[in-house]
Each structure stands twice: as C-alpha cells, then as structure tokens.
Amino acid sequence: MLRTLVLGLLAAVSLAVKAEEKPRDTRLYELRTYHAEPGKLDALLTRFRDHTCKLFEKHGMTNVGYWVPVENKDNLLVYVLSYPDRAARDAAWKGFLADEDWKKAAAASEVNGKLLSKIDELYLTSTDFSPGFPANDAGGAERLFELRTYTTTPGKLPNLHKRFSEHTMGLFKKHGMTNGAYFKPVPGQPAADDTLVYFLAHKDAAAAEKSWTEFRADPVWVAAKKASEDAAGGSLTVPDGVKSVFLKPVDFSALK
Template sequence: MIKVLASAALAVGLSLSASAADKLLYELRTYHAEPGKLDALLTRFRDHTCKLFEKHGMTNVGYWVPVENKDNVLIYLLSYPDKAARDAAWKGFLSDEDWKKAAAASEVNGKLVGKIDELYLTSTDFSPGFPGPANSGADRVFEMRTYTTRDGLLPALHKRFNDHTIELFKKHGITNLGYFKLNEGQPDAANTLLYFLAHKDQDAATKSWTEFRADPVWVAAKKASEDANGGSLTVLPDGVKNVFLKPVDFSPVK
C-alpha cells in the first residue's frame, strides 16, 4: 500500500501546486561523508540505495552536492504520504537483506558516513513544488536557502514571498522550486523558511540576484514589510544562509 501511494506521489504530487504537495511529508537529509569516501557513497546510492528506497515506498525527489563541497556532503530530499509511511518505509529498508549486503560490501574498508542530519518539512501554501523526474537539458545550478525570522515574523515573511518575492524571482530569471516550513518539534521550526531555487548557471545566478535586489518593486516591498514589523524580518546578521548545489548524475531532478 505504501509503495502504491508513493508511486502516485511521484506521478502527480510533485508536479502539482502546493495545495496537493503540502499533504506530503518531506525529509531533507545531509550525509557527511568520511574523508575520501564521497565517491563510494555516491556509487552506493547510484547502484543500490535509490532503487531500494523506491522498493520500500520512498519517493526520490532530488540529490545534490555543494558546488564548493569542502565538507564532502551529499544532500538529498525524499517524500512520503505521511510520517507513518515514512517510518514504515525506513523500517523495511533497513531490514532489507539487499541493503544489508550492499552496505556491508561498500564498507569493507571503513564506514562511508560520519554524520547524518535530518529535517522534516511540509510545503508552504505558495510553494510551486518540484517537477516530476526531469532533466532541463542544461547544467543548472541549484540554490538552497534558509531564512530564520525574528520571533513571530514567519507569517510576515511568508506573505512577502507569496505577494511579491516569487513573482520577482521569475521576472529576473530565477526558477522557484520547493518552499518549506519545518515540522513542529524541530529547532527554530516556528521561525524557519527553507527553499530551493534553480539557475541556468552560476553567472546567471549572480546576474539574477543583482537585478532582483535592485528592482524598485522589491525595494518597496521589502521596505513596506520591514516598516510594518519594526525592522528586518530575519534575524541579523546571519538570518539568511544559502548554498549553491549541483545535481548528481542519478538525481531525478537536474
């Protein structure tokens, strides 16, 4: 039953608006590879892990590594119908004999992963969502951005994105993908917006951001929202963080 639901999500859920997508549970996982082990980790995902995820009802959404990957990390996004489906899927995956064999064979010379970070996410009402498995035909660069607001101002930030920011991103050649809020119970869940963008390439990203920040409509919208809320919506000085990502060869979305 889980596999059927996940297949339906892959076929339609990722290509619909947030009204459908926000019914899904997303899991953002960051694997910190041991020194010199990132290539072996990617090989294990390519040859075994992704297929076994699908077998157990998980939807592979996207897989990336940072453009400047000094910390040897793999970042990927999965989706599930709900938390119960997530837990059942992982239980089945971890007990799968094919997974145990693949893991053991890949770790003959030592473990591949030193640390795993997990975040549980739900789409915002204004999230365009990720498309189904698709290759844009170009070497796009992706961008993951995390905003931490001052206490109580996440709704104001959501409103600014919904009313202004998303359309201005489009105007300046930036592709909007998934926009997420953190599920309750996680650190800073009430104050965090995490989202993904795509750009034609790194130069295009620089050009788009420069033009966006200088756009009079954005300048006015930003000022109005800050005037109404007593200053910057995000905490200063580091309430906005970003990392540029490139998709790996087996990522459903490129």
C-alpha cells in the same frame, strides 16, 4: 436574460479557475544531509547509484533530488525524499534498514571503513504558496540549484511568507530565477516556527549572479522589503539569518 448570461459566465470562470488550482501538497518531505568521511564521497555516491535509490523506491520512498554542493569542502551529499505522511516514512525506513539487500550493500561498501561521519535530517511540509520542485524546461540541460534557509525574528514567519507569496517569488521570476519548492519545518524541530527553507534553480553560476544583482537593485523589491519591515516593526530575519548553498545535481538525480 442578460443577468442570467452574466451569472452563467461568472460561474464558468469560477469553475475554470478552480480546475486550474493546484491541489495542496500534503506530503512529508525529508531533507537529508550526509557528511562523508574524508575520501569516501565517491564510494557513498556509488552505493546510492547502484543500490540505495532502488531500495528506497522498493520500500515506498520517493526519490526527489540528489545534489552535492558546488564548493564541497565538507564532503556532503544533500538529498530530498517524500512520503505520504510520517507513519509511511517510519514504516519505509524500518523496512529498508531490515532489508537483506541493503545490509549486504552496506557491508560491501564499508569493507575499507565506514562511509559516513554524520547524518542531518529535517522534516518539512510545503507552504501554501509553494509551486513544488521545478521541472526542467531547458531541453534537459543541467541546472544550478540553490538551497536557501531563512531564520526569522520570533513571530515573523507569517510576515515573511506573506512577502514571498505577494512579492518575492514574482520578482524572482521577473529576474530569471525559477522558483522551486518552499517548505516550513514540521513542528517540534529546532526553530521550526521561525524557519523558511526553499529551492531556486538557475541556468548557471553567471546567471545566478546576474539575477541576484538585478533583483536586489529592483526598486519594486526595495519598496516591498521596506513596507514589510515597517509593518512588522523591524527586520523579518535575524542577523546573519539567510543562508545559501549552491548545489549541482549528481548523475543519478531525477531532478536536474
């Protein structure tokens, strides 16, 4: 009888754990960076606010988040869209670009010259350990986001993923950072096999500086970093292989 009770309890715990497991995110994400012509960033933001975002939704795209760099000397708009898959993405963009409302909005916005000089696109899928983009639990207060890109030494991306999932993310949380979405580039893109892209959220710039200072000095992090590099036979990232950009949400971003 005792054995039956124990087995029953174990089965109940197992079912509870499975019920709490987050379904794997299989969506395709697209990280897009728009380089606005000098003096045209405000006009670009107005076009997105008044027209583009609504037309994206009309054609089945999901507006995830829109940001501009805190130090925006290059007039950038950074945003993320999501789709069920690549076929859905291509169909959505085909419909969007053929939409007469889009053509009218684009023409009207460019009466005094084109708004963009360059567009960068990066296709991404979620890592197995990604918690997804962070909901705002700070009473609606606007947060500071951080977009980080790591380039690993050849073949070391699995080692980096392991370190993040087992150590880094927990230590980020310990030191007041909010883990966001963690991505790997879709195969076939430059450095796709050696790149990790992820987002963090901070209360503000002062909080970010404090969190990073404490994280880097944490003996648990120092030990985890050393152990991971010893196991891999050296650094997991190439020289200058960690890039960080601090971003602030624009007024029409759903994610703030």
